Amino acid sequence: MNPAEVAALLAYAAELDPRNANADEDEARAQLRRWCELLQDVPAVAVEGWDASAVVRRHIAETPWPIIAADVARPWAAHRRALLARHTDPRPAVDPDDDRAYRHAIREQRVAVATGQAAPTSTRQLTGGPAASVAARIGAGRALPAAAVEQLARYRPVRAAREAAAAAGRPDALAVSCDWCHAPAGEPCRRRTLAPGAQAGTWSRRRTVHPTRTDKAAAGRRQESAA
């Protein structure tokens, strides 16, 4: 607040509570100086409902004590803290590669919020759910787009084989364990590695399943459909 605004605020306080009025001119001047010093960073009005005169009115209405400058400065500090707590430094319209200008712009935004000139910018909430294309994919049980699945197929041979089997209507061999290599359900068939230097008992995954496993899966499915 500038001296004129502080003087107006003091006059308002004296009007509501005559004990705040100073008959002595020297004392009145000293009080104005005190208030100007203590309230120089406090705006008269600011965003989100800050109004210094409303703070004065509330104080006089609710407490029996004569008002002092701190009774206005303290609520402003709390209001300012609340504003800054909700500010999330939105990206300014400045080239992010221009480091100096970018930081300057961020600082300006914060100062504007801290002095009550601009409302804080909170992070927007996701309220509409995922985009329609993503929602359709999730609904179809696929997290990945078809093109990505295709691209990844050669890096995920086991999964690709299962999907191909499902698409062709063949039984899913990996749904059952393998009696040949004892691979548990869900895991690919395996064979001992014979590579030189490999540790004894080391296994590697086979790209294909043992024929007995395919038969077992087919038999299981026949039983299921007969039941």
Ligand SMILES: [Zn+2]
């Ligand atoms: Zn096997």
